[in-house]
């Protein structure tokens with residue numbers, strides 16, 4: 001039976017443990033990551049191939065790390081037409097959403113007469129995308145990462161994704177990469193993939209930014225390499241809150257609670273409701289639905305739901321919303337009677353899915369909104385992956401003689417106050433030099 005936690009009876013320690021989830025238990029992974037990164041930094045490809053053999057595929061060879069044209073062709077051949085067309089429908093929606101995100105390249109406004117200020121948007125030159133493959137195949141993640149990078153206009157896009165025990169890259173992920181127009185794919189996973197893209201080796205090019213979800217090992221590598229390279233959003237073990245009230249169907253609540261719980265034993269999935277009767281009914285259905293999952297997914301759900309998730313019983317919808325905002329879940333599914341009436345009160349969530357026809361799996365795959373989202377409470381300050389991950393903005397300004405005349409005294413006054421003599425002099429001495 002899934003556990004039911006009563007918010008009002010929880011100690012502050014229990015509550016902070018619940019909000020902390022599994023993401024912070026990274027110490028052991030950090031020490032492994034440090035060694036791998038140090039070795040790849042010092043010995044490049046020679047160390048890289050040793051770790052691929054150790055962690056992923058014993059038969060790995062340096063010259064085969066990059067996926068060949070032939071493997072793309074084999075992947076194309078091996079994928080069922082219905083998978084291809086499902087990927088294509090997802091591709092179309094994801095592309096549409098991300099194209100709509102694109103800002104104007106140049107925004108310049110006359111904010112006062114003669115004073116023009118704004119910004120210029122430019123794609124980053126290179127990006128390294130990490131598509132996981134441990135506890136599942138993730139062609140959907142391939143689409144969610146490659147499409148915004150492409151739409152943003154990144155000219156050099158590489159992907160790392162782990163090989164299986166036979167050295168093969170997951171075929172639907174290759175088809176998805178090709179669909180998005182990305183062909184530079186390396187059969188690399190975990191720490192060694194992140195290190196190779198951050199540092200560059202002979203085989204793997206160094207990139208300006210790495211992004212993509214990963215387990216604790218990849219996350220540890222990103223943490224160490226923060227400062228060497230932009231490591232993107234913290235996207236660790238998947239997590240969700242299903243927000244329910246007395247009108248929610250308990251079967252739907254139970255089904256959707258299991259969705260993100262099945263990702264792995266560190267995943268945190270919570271059903272948050274103030275309705276005890278709904279909580280009890282949903283708990284019963286969770287037990288029933290669990291038995292329909294494959295054994296290994298069932299075990300993931302049981303572990304996660306008993307350690308980091310479960311059903312949280314609050315005293316009111318207001319209290320539920322307060323908890324949601326403090327917790328800042330990656331995925332939030334709102335199953336209350338009037339989902340739009342609470343939308344304005346939700347401040348922290350990676351994505352907000354409204355109503356019973358918008359379940360998390362649809363958004364994971366094909367709704368079009370990006371499903372690569374901040375976890376571990378980082379939805380308080382980070383956003384979903386978007387074209388903005390791959391764009392940077394430079395401020396631009398232009399002053400006419402009239403605009404300059406309006407600002408010169410203020411500039412000189414502030415420069416003198418701050419003690420920056422050259423700043424002040426550049427204004428003062430300019431006087432006789434301008435026409």
Ligand SMILES: NC(=O)c1ccc[n+]([C@@H]2O[C@H](COP(=O)([O-])OP(=O)(O)OC[C@H]3O[C@@H](n4cnc5c(N)ncnc54)[C@H](O)[C@@H]3O)[C@@H](O)[C@H]2O)c1
Pocket residue numbers: 032055056131132133134135136141162163188189190191192213214215216217218234235236237238263264267330371372373374375
């Ligand atoms: N936040 C998001 O948007 C989002 C999206 C999709 C998936 N996810 C999460 O991403 C994670 C993906 O994890 P995964 O495990 O499935 O795939 P993964 O690709 O992150 O991990 C596989 C890699 O882990 C490394 N590894 C495994 N055991 C190791 C060990 N003992 N020492 C060193 N390295 C080791 C291997 O090198 C392997 O390549 C899951 O937690 C999933 O929930 C998050």
Ligand SMILES: N[C@H](CO)Cc1c[nH]c[nH+]1
Pocket residue numbers: 138140141237238239260330364371372373
């Ligand atoms: N739930 C994941 C993001 O946390 C995305 C995904 C892909 N496939 C299944 N799920």
Ligand SMILES: [Zn+2]
Pocket residue numbers: 238259260263364
């Ligand atoms: Zn999922």
